[in-house]
Amino acid sequence: SFDYSYKLCPMYAGNINALSNNSPADSTGKLTLKSIKVTYQKSNKMKSRKYTFDYNGLNPVYEMKAVDRWGVYRPLSGNTTDAPLHPEMMNADFPYAGQLSHSLADQYASAWHLTDIHLPTGGKIHVDYESDDYAYVQNKRASKMFKIAGLMEYDANGNPHLSDANFAVNHQPKVATISTKNGHEKNRNRELLFQLEDNSDDISNYVKVGQQIYFRTLVDFKPLDAADYGRFEYVSGYAEVSSLGHEWRNGVKYGKILLVGDEIVNHGDSNYSPITKAALLFGRLHLSRNIYDVNTTAAEDADESSFRDFTDAILNSIVSFKDIFSGPNLPIYQKEKGVSFVTEKSWIRTLEPRKKKKGGGVRVKRISIYDNWNLQTNNQEAGYYYGQEFKYELEDGTSSGVASYEPMLGGDENPWHQPVMYVNEKKWAIDDKLFQETPLMESQFPSPSIGYSRVEITDIKRQGVKKTATGKVVKEFYTSRDFPTFVATSEIDPIFQKSKLSGSFFEKYEHLTASQGFTIENNDMNGKPKWEGVYAEGVNVPLSEVSYHYAQDSIGVVDGKPIFRLRNDALTINEDGTTQINKIGVRSDVVADFRESETTSIAKKVDLNFTSAVIGKPFFIALMLLNVDKSSTRMRSATLNKTVQRFGILEQVVARQDGSIV
Numbered sequence: 001s002f003d004y005s006y007k008l009c010p011m012y013a014g015n016i017n018a019l020s021n022n023s024p025a026d027s028t029g030k031l032t033l034k035s036i037k038v039t040y041q042k043s044n045k046m047k048s049r050k051y052t053f054d055y056n057g058l059n060p061v062y063e064m065k066a067v068d069r070w071g072v073y074r075p076l077s078g079n080t081t082d083a084p085l086h087p088e089m090m091n092a093d094f095p096y097a098g099q100l101s102h103s104l105a106d107q108y109a110s111a112w113h114l115t116d117i118h119l120p121t122g123g124k125i126h127v128d129y130e131s132d133d134y135a136y137v138q139n140k141r142a143s144k145m146f147k148i149a150g151l152m153e154y155d156a157n158g159n160p161h162l163s164d165a166n167f168a169v170n171h172q173p174k175v176a177t178i179s180t181k182n183g184h185e186k187n188r189n190r191e192l193l194f195q196l197e198d199n200s201d202d203i204s205n206y207v208k209v210g211q212q213i214y215f216r217t218l219v220d221f222k223p224l225d226a227a228d229y230g231r232f233e234y235v236s237g238y239a240e241v242s243s244l245g246h247e248w249r250n251g252v253k254y255g256k257i258l259l260v261g262d263e264i265v266n267h268g269d270s271n272y273s274p275i276t277k278a279a280l281l282f283g284r285l286h287l288s289r290n291i292y293d294v295n296t297t298a299a300e301d302a303d304e305s306s307f308r309d310f311t312d313a314i315l316n317s318i319v320s321f322k323d324i325f326s327g328p329n330l331p332i333y334q335k336e337k338g339v340s341f342v343t344e345k346s347w348i349r350t351l352e353p354r355k356k357k358k359g360g361g362v363r364v365k366r367i368s369i370y371d372n373w374n375l376q377t378n379n380q381e382a383g384y385y386y387g388q389e390f391k392y393e394l395e396d397g398t399s400s401g402v403a404s405y406e407p408m409l410g411g412d413e414n415p416w417h418q419p420v421m422y423v424n425e426k427k428w429a430i431d432d433k434l435f436q437e438t439p440l441m442e443s444q445f446p447s448p449s450i451g452y453s454r455v456e457i458t459d460i461k462r463q464g465v466k467k468t469a470t471g472k473v474v475k476e477f478y479t480s481r482d483f484p485t486f487v488a489t490s491e492i493d494p495i496f497q498k499s500k501l502s503g504s505f506f507e508k509y510e511h512l513t514a515s516q517g518f519t520i521e522n523n524d525m526n527g528k529p530k531w532e533g534v535y536a537e538g539v540n541v542p543l544s545e546v547s548y549h550y551a552q553d554s555i556g557v558v559d560g561k562p563i564f565r566l567r568n569d570a571l572t573i574n575e576d577g578t579t580q581i582n583k584i585g586v587r588s589d590v591v592a593d594f595r596e597s598e599t600t601s602i603a604k605k606v607d608l609n610f611t612s613a614v615i616g617k618p619f620f621i622a623l624m625l626l627n628v629d630k631s632s633t634r635m636r637s638a639t640l641n642k643t644v645q646r647f648g649i650l651e652q653v654v655a656r657q658d659g660s661i662v
Contacts, residue, residue: 003035008055008112012062029062030112049120057129058111069095069410070359070448072131073111084218084232084342085173093345095410096145097359105131109362124370126387132360132450133392134401135352138484139558140415142357142403145347146206148217149254151176152191152247154184160191162247167193168343175220177340179273181333189261189273193247193254197353203244203255205353212238212419213257214412217346219279221290222337232342233287236412237278238419238435257348264329266430272333279338280329281432291332327430349413355398360450364390368460391456400454402479404446404526416442439487441520444643446480451527453479469537476531478550483525483564490517508631515638523566523646525550544657551649566646585647590640598634605629 006015010029017023037050060066060073068074074091100108110129117125135142150167152160166176180187196203207213216236245256261271264280283291332338366389374383394400406414419435426432439445458472497511528550533542551567572582609623655662 001037001039002033003037005032005034006030008032008059009062010059013064018062051120052118053114054116054118055112056115057113058107060111065091067091068097068359069407069413070097070361071407072097072359072361073108084345085175087172087344089345094145096413097357100358102131102358105358113362122372122376124372126368126370127364128366128368129362130365131358132363132401133356133358133399134360134403134450135355135357135399136401136481136559137403137406137415138480139561139563141559142352142355143349143413143415144352144357145216145349145413146194146255147344148192148341148346148348149195150193150343151178152193152256154186154190156184158184158186160186162193162249166190166343167249171344173342173344175340176343178217179276179333179339180336185269185271188269188271189259191245191256191258192348193256194348194350196246196253196255199251199253201253201353203246203257206255206350207241207244207257209241209244211241213241213259214238214349214417215275215346216348216412217275217279217341219275219282219338220340220342221279221283221287222335231290233282235275235279235282235338235341237274238421239274262433263430264333265327273339275341276333276339277329277433279341280332281434283332283338284328291337329430357399360401360403360448363392363450366390366460385460387460389458389460391458392452392454393456394454400452401450402453402481402526403448403450404480405448407448408442416445439485440489441487441518441641441643444520444522445485446522446526449526451477451479453477453481453530466537471535471537471539471543474531474533474535474542475529478525478528478530480526481561481563483523483552483566485523486519486521486565488519492516508629509633511632511634511636513636515640517640517642519642519644521565521644521646523648525566525648528648544655546653546655548650549652549654551651566648568646568649570649585649587645587647589643591643593639593641594637596634596636598632600632601630603629 005026006012006017006029007026008029010025011018012028012030015028015030018028032055033053035050035052058073060075063076066073066076068091076091097105106129109131113127113129115127119125137143149171150162153163153166154160166174168174168176178190196206214236215238216234218232219235220232222231239259241257242260243258245258247254247256259274261269262274262277263270264272264277366387368385368387370383370385372383373381392400405416411417416439417437420438421433421435424432424434453476455475455477456472457475459470461469492514493516494512494514497509497513499506499508499510529548531545531547533545535542551570552564553567554562555565556563566585568583568585569581570584571579572584573579605627607625607627609625611621611623612618613621
């Protein structure tokens with residue numbers, strides 16, 4: 001029989017008792033198994049013997065949004081970007097994992113988990129947990145969001161200094177100016193500062209010169225009414241790293257990044273902050289009321305308001321006429337719109353320096369079995385405990401964790417997100433530099449999870465015990481770092497047709513036909529056993545080992561480690577007994593999309609012309625001309641999406657022990 005309670009996750013919205021103020025706390029949570037009792041027919045032998053379950057870890061109250069991007073518990077802060085200078089943020093604004101201390105991350109990850117099993121024999125099994133961590137997302141180094149703490153400034157002579165005006169003192173958010181026309185020209189593109197995880201760190205472990213880094217900044221657009229609501233907006237983009245350095249402040253080491261400058265005026269100086277350049281473009285596209293100071297105050301008289309709007313539009317068009325020559329960015333920049341952002345609520349994406357990024361869920365750290373002999377002997381004899389510990393590290397001390405992918409929420413932290421730049425060219429104005437993020441067909445990538453390429457299992461160590469210690473077992477697994485996802489696209493193949501003749505009775509047309517193909521290839525290798533070895537205490541050569549080999553082809557090396565693609569060509573037997581090489585273990589799904597959009601217009605008109613003349617007598621001549629204008633535009637597109645799933649073919653299993661090989 002099973003005994004339940006509703007103790008875990010109190011005030012759960014799916015429990016009807018949570019709606020009552022008089023319900024006990026242990027009746028408002030989720031269904032929780034308390035004990036299992038086993039009986040046989042009418043026997044009473046086991047009625048007093050049962051398995052009891054305890055949940056002595058963190059048991060927070062249910063909050064729907066109290067999670068990070070991995071679904072792991074994280075307390076709510078209760079603030080939004082509507083309070084931009086408040087030091088806390090909602091999880092939705094900053095969903096990224098790995099920003100907590102190790103102890104706190106372990107505590108949150110283990111919330112609501114089973115900790116103890118009390119056995120009918122009187123013993124107890126205790127489980128310790130810790131947060132997952134990982135070093136790679138498939139074959140790409142894991143990235144991490146770091147908050148921008150401040151900006152460098154330059155005096156009139158170009159000498160750098162750091163002041164409280166553009167720095168988040170005590171992590172208090174502050175509106176800092178990233179680009180200004182005042183002072184030395186270096187102030188047009190100020191360097192970013194972010195706190196390193198440790199004072200001994202070198203910034204080269206975070207980012208490299210020439211690398212494209214992602215930024216997400218809470219920009220101040222300074223609307224006309226200067227109200228906080230709608231004043232701040234997040235602006236994202238990519239910029240190239242120009243130079244690196246570090247700064248010290250109050251005994252804390254900060255990384256310093258200078259981004260490659262950009263121009264805001266066509267053929268102008270390329271020494272403005274790319275963050276400001278992105279903010280100006282974002283404002284023009286999405287915040288025209290703030291950018292161009294459109295007054296949104298409603299007038300009491302509708303007719304008067306309409307007339308005022310009409311005259312304002314005429315005046316604005318006259319004032320904006322000069323923008324044809326200077327471009328739209330400079331007037332906005334001179335109003336100091338989009339040149340400032342909020343520190344501590346803006347961040348950049350860099351590499352995780354220690355290859356131990358927190359996130360993904362929870363894992364078992366230790367399993368301990370207590371005999372509780374002291375309780376059974378009224379403390380006349382000592383109790384003892386046994387168990388195993390699990391270590392999820394490579395031999396160099398970095399995490400052996402590999403994420404098959406990262407969640408879509410907070411996906412801008414994912415290192416797979418990289419820009420493909422393109423330019424929207426404009427005549428008589430500065431071009432708009434835009435980007436499309438890869439990977440394509442992202443919805444077909446594997447679901448997010450953490451797997452480990454190496455797990456070391458040891459018995460719990462006893463102080464001073466060496467000679468009779470039991471050694472360790474090392475298990476290695478294939479992960480998506482060994483067999484990553486592959487994405488390929490074909491070149492766009494456009495065919496453009498345009499009429500060569502124009503005029504009456506000649507059809508004018510513009511027809512565009514384009515096609516492109518996309519392919520994504522996944523596999524099932526993540527988590528399959530690769531190697532297992534048994535070691536004696538203090539010995540580096542395994543006593544015995546077993547390795548598993550799959551059909552594979554090496555296709556390159558990434559970050560010092562080879563990557564593979566499954567080979568699915570195998571010798572098969574036909575019905576008549578003959579053999580041949582066939583492809584097996586491959587499943588393909590193909591989706592084709594064909595679209596056509598056409599617009600046709602036909603205009604018919606009759607021109608009448610009367611002419612008079614006098615030749616002896618006056619007479620009139622009437623001339624009638626029929627004009628027919630026909631034009632059409634047509635767009636045809638064809639796309640082909642192919643999803644391939646490969647399944648590994650085990651070629652051999654090799655076992656070695658005492659010099660023998662099987």
